[in-house]
Amino acid sequence: MEPIDEEVGEGRKPSRRSTGASGPVSTNGVGLRDVARAVGVSTATVSRAINHPEVVSRELRDRIALAVSELGWIPDGRARAFTTGRSQTIGAVFPTLALGDFPRAANAIQRQLLDAGYTLLLACSEYDPEQEFQQVRKFAERGVDGLILVGLAHHPDLLPFLRQRNLPFISSFIYDPASHGSCVGPDNHKALVKMTDYLADLGHVRFAVIAQSTENNDRASARLAGIKDALAVRGLAVRPQHLAIGTWTIEEGRRLFSQVLSTHPKPTAIICGNAPLAVGAMLEALATGIRVPDDVSIVGYDDIEIMSHLPVPVTTVRVPGEEIGRRAARLIVDRVEQREPDYPLESEAEIVVRASSGPPPVE
Amino acid sequence: MEPIDEEVGEGRKPSRRSTGASGPVSTNGVGLRDVARAVGVSTATVSRAINHPEVVSRELRDRIALAVSELGWIPDGRARAFTTGRSQTIGAVFPTLALGDFPRAANAIQRQLLDAGYTLLLACSEYDPEQEFQQVRKFAERGVDGLILVGLAHHPDLLPFLRQRNLPFISSFIYDPASHGSCVGPDNHKALVKMTDYLADLGHVRFAVIAQSTENNDRASARLAGIKDALAVRGLAVRPQHLAIGTWTIEEGRRLFSQVLSTHPKPTAIICGNAPLAVGAMLEALATGIRVPDDVSIVGYDDIEIMSHLPVPVTTVRVPGEEIGRRAARLIVDRVEQREPDYPLESEAEIVVRASSGPPPVE
C-alpha cells in the first residue's frame, strides 16, 4: 500500500554536508520528510497540517500532530525563512539601553512581538548615525521583516537604503503627524512646551536648560525647541550661559547644574533634558545646600522610578515607555503584514508635578 | 564567446512566487546570479570571491567587487543561513532589562557580537523559567547558533532540549568552576561572603537581609547562602524577622527597610540583594531620619551610577557588567566556532566601600 519510495526515499541521499554529529546543522536531524514518512503522507500534507490546519482532515491532522511530537520535530526557521521570504524577525536599533524608558520599551517590544509570532533583534547605536546605519544594514542582511528605529533623524543613506530594499520600518519615541502613520511616541516639542508653560505660569522668567547634545538627536532637538518656543511666546529666552549641553549621566547632571547656578543672575528654573541629568541636578542641589524648589526649581524628563523617591521628588515629563514599545511592535507588525493600525500613534506625554518645582524665589 | 545559456539562463524562470513589487521578498531582486551574469562568470565564482577571496584571481575579484557594488547586491542572509546551517545569530535571554547590570551587559554583548560578525536576538524571561524556556525554543526555531542564558537554574526540560538539538549555550552572571567552562560571571556566593565578612569585621552581629525572591534565581540564592555561610562561620545567623523577601523596586526597598527596622532588636547592618532595594532602603532611611551609617549600615549589590551619588553614597558589590557581557559574547562565539577560550571566565566582584557602612552603633 505504500511501497512508493521504498528505495528512492528510504535513505535520503546522504548530504555531503552532514558531517555527522559535529556538523553545523543543529536541526536535530528530524525533518518534515521524517514526519511525513512516519505518518505515511507527503511532506506537503504535513506542511499544510502545520500551517493551514483547517485544510487537512481531522484524522490526518491528529496523526501528524502525534508524529510531530513523538519525533520531536521543530520547524527549521532557517529553511522556513528561506522559502517564505519572511524571517518572522524584527530589528530594533536603540541609542542605548541604559537610559530613560529605553529598557522598558525594549522589553515591551519584545513581549508584544512574541505574541505576534516574531522575534526581536536588538542593537544599539550610541547616538551615532553611522553605527545606526551599520546595524540596520546588518539587520537587512539577516533578513529582518521590519525595523523599529528611534527618532526621525538618520544617516542620509538610511532611508534610501530601506526604500530600495522595500523594508518596512517605523520611528519610535517621536510623533510627527506628517509622517503618514509610521511614527509612534510622544510629541517631544509639545511636551516641553507644556512643561515650560507650567513653569512660566508659576512665575519663572530665568530658565536654564541642561540637556544632552542635540546633534543626531531629533527628540532632544524637539524638546529644546519646545522650551525656546514656549518662552518666545512670552518674550523670554534662555540666556547662553544658562544653556549647558552634556551627556546623560548623573555626574554630568551635577556638573552642569553647578555650572549654570554659578552664573549671574542665577536661573530660577532648571529644565533637564533627561532623567540622569535631572537626578544629578537634584542631588547636587541637595549636596550643596541649595533648596529646591525654594531657591531653584528642577524638572526632568522621563519618569523613571527614582524620580519620585529622591528626598525632593522631581517634577518630570512622563513618557509611557511601555505603551510606546507595545505600539511600536504592533505597528511594525501591522505594516509588515499590510494591515492598517487601528490604535492611536501619538502617546500623551504627561507632566508629573512633584515637590521639586514651585514659584521662583522672591528677589 | 559566451553564448552559453543565452536562452536557458537569460530570463531565470519566473518564480510563481514573485508576485511583483508587493511580494514578501525584500532581497532587492538582485541575486548572485545577476552578479555572475553581469561579470560573465558562474555563481560559484562570485560566491567564492565573496567568501574565499584568496582563491579567486585578482582580476576577477575586482570585476566582481565592482559588479556587486554597482548592482547593489547584498547577500541574502536567509538563503545563506539555510545553505550553511549557520545564521550568525546568537540568542540571549535575560530576566529583565531594567535591573542592575543587565542593560550594560546586553549592550556589551551586542557590540562584541557585532565585531565577531554575529547579531543578537534578545528576550526577557521576567525570572520565569517557563517563559525562559519558551523564548529559548523560539530562538532554537529561529535557528540561532548559540545561546546566552543568565544563571544556571532553568526549566527542567531546557538543558535536555538544548543538548538534544546540540545547541551551544553558556550561562552568564554566575561562576561555577564545575561547569566545564561554560559560565562567565562573578561568584555570587563568594562576593557576599566578602561583603558579610567586611561588615562582621566592622563589628556587626545583627544582620538584616532584604533581597529578591530566590525562587528560580540561583544568583540570588547564592548570595543569600554566602551571607548565611559567612555568618555561620562566626556563629551568627540572620533572624527570621530580619529576612525580608521582595522584588526589585525602590519602593519595595523602602517598604522592606522600614519593615526590618521595626523589629526588636533592630539590625545594625542591612544587606540589600539588588540595587533598587539598596537605593530604596537608603532613601527611606534618609526620609525617616535614620542616620546611615551611625544607626544602621546599608550595603547593596550592583554598582549602578546612582549608588555613588546618593546623599550618603552606598557601599556595594561591583559586578563588571560590561566585562561579563563582552566575555559572554566571546565565549559563546568561541563555543560555536569550536575554539577554546583563552581568557578568564570568572569576573571578580569587588566590594566598593562608601559612606553607608561603618561600625555598628554602641548600645
Add this chain to the structure above:
DNA sequence: TTGTAAGCGTTATCAT
C-alpha cells in the same frame, strides 16, 4: 482532501 514537484539563493563538491 491529498500528492507531486518546482523552486527559493547560496554554498560546496567535483570535474575541468
Add this chain to the structure above:
DNA sequence: ATGATAACGCTTACAA
C-alpha cells in the same frame, strides 16, 4: 582558477 550542479528543508501551485 573556474564552471556545472546538487543539495539544503520547506512551502505552495497545480494536478488528481
